[in-house]
Amino acid sequence: MVGKCKWCGKPFTKTHNRQMYCSTYCRKNARREQQAGYSRTYRKKYKGMLPDSTLYGLGSGRLGSHTCYNWRKEYKKIQNEYVFLNIKPKREKLKT
Secondary structure: EEEEOOOOOOOEEEEOOOOOOOHOOOOOOOOHHHHHHHHHHHHHHOOOOOOOOHHHHHOOOOOOOOOOOHHHHHHHHHHHHHHHOOOOOOOOOOOO
């Protein structure tokens, strides 16, 4: 069976009758866009009803709400979050 990819529009050979995308790349991008649409709809529907802390609180970035017990991984996550938010981290001197 030949099908047309719902994401990129290229024709491809289907391996089963329910296949909609030509590759994993197209499938993942379509799913990402679909989930973003769900989030937009949810925020629009409940705008003003949810407190800002629920929408934009801890975990709204890429850190998550749970501490990583490996301090090197935790430090790396925090440094990446600084870069993501375009914030210059404070350079604290270690007390010896």
